[in-house]
Amino acid sequence: MIALSVNLNKIALIRNSRDTTNPDIPLHAQMCIDAGADGITVHPRPDQRHIRASDCFDLAAMLQVEFNIEGNPMAGPRKSERDGVDDYPGFMELVRAIRPAQCTLVPDGDDQLTSDHGFDLKRDGDKVAPLLAELKSLGIRTSLFMDPDEEQIRLAAQTGTDRIELYTESYARAFAGQGDLDTIHKQFVRAAEVAAEEGLGLNAGHDLNLDNLPHFAATVPGLLEVSIGHALTVDALRMGLANTVAAYQRALGKN
Numbered sequence: 001m002i003a004l005s006v007n008l009n010k011i012a013l014i015r016n017s018r019d020t021t022n023p024d025i026p027l028h029a030q031m032c033i034d035a036g037a038d039g040i041t042v043h044p045r046p047d048q049r050h051i052r053a054s055d056c057f058d059l060a061a062m063l064q065v066e067f068n069i070e071g072n073p074m075a076g077p078r079k080s081e082r083d084g085v086d087d088y089p090g091f092m093e094l095v096r097a098i099r100p101a102q103c104t105l106v107p108d109g110d111d112q113l114t115s116d117h118g119f120d121l122k123r124d125g126d127k128v129a130p131l132l133a134e135l136k137s138l139g140i141r142t143s144l145f146m147d148p149d150e151e152q153i154r155l156a157a158q159t160g161t162d163r164i165e166l167y168t169e170s171y172a173r174a175f176a177g178q179g180d181l182d183t184i185h186k187q188f189v190r191a192a193e194v195a196a197e198e199g200l201g202l203n204a205g206h207d208l209n210l211d212n213l214p215h216f217a218a219t220v221p222g223l224l225e226v227s228i229g230h231a232l233t234v235d236a237l238r239m240g241l242a243n244t245v246a247a248y249q250r251a252l253g254k255n
């Protein structure tokens with residue numbers, strides 16, 4: 001069974017266009033869970049453009065399902081640019097305070113529009129390994145955001161991470177007609193095989209949607225979890241949140 005973790009970033013993006021709590025983040029987390037989501041993901045960014053540090057605490061206080069916090073471990077504290085919003089404490093500070101069930105490290109630049117690459121562990125492996133060890137010592141399952149690159153995935157295994165999350169944008173683009181789907185899909189299948197050989201658990205995410213998810217879920221071996229936010233939120237505008245979560249679970253092969 002592949003777990004569905006719903007990413008709430010875009011719900012928070014709508015909330016942040018007013019100085020109110022509408023839409024309410026914990027309430028929408030609960031709606032997703034009631035509709036069958038297996039977990040909740042957030043990706044707080046230093047500019048707090050969507051999920052804020054305070055949202056992470058609010059979610060941690062109410063979640064009974066897996067809480068996955070994603071982000072750049074090198075992101076330090078940043079002053080809030082908005083009245084009434086707390087400063088960003090830095091990613092590792094936040095995760096140390098919250099101790100989510102899973103923490104996915106992502107090599108974002110602080111001001112990136114969205115995540116657009118996995119780790120280069122030839123360059124960053126020595127920096128990442130002690131952070132992973134610290135997270136694990138706090139009882140947090142770890143994951144590293146990775147391109148479907150065999151050599152890099154073998155290096156990921158040497159960092160001590162529990163899992164990797166395959167960065168699926170290239171698959172999503174190919175599925176939509178931008179790129180050779182067969183070639184790119186084979187890269188993901190190979191990446192999954194290498195992860196299994198190396199004893200790494202396998203997650204995936206970025207731009208997965210109702211069109212491209214069924215093929216990915218049915219053909220990439222050993223997939224444990226997908227985290228999905230952008231397309232799921234857009235689909236919820238049309239179908240409603242509960243219907244949408246159920247549709248994504250069906251796309252994962254569940255009833």
Ligand SMILES: CC(=O)[C@@H](O)[C@H](O)COP(=O)(O)O
Pocket residue numbers: 009010042043045070106113114115145205206229
């Ligand atoms: C790591 C990853 O792929 C997602 O967390 C994605 O980056 C969502 O972030 P945004 O919602 O800021 O685009």
Ligand SMILES: NCC(=O)COP(=O)(O)O
Pocket residue numbers: 007041043070165204205206207208227228229230231232
């Ligand atoms: N880790 C990927 C994620 O949480 C959601 O990505 P997206 O569906 O918003 O592209």
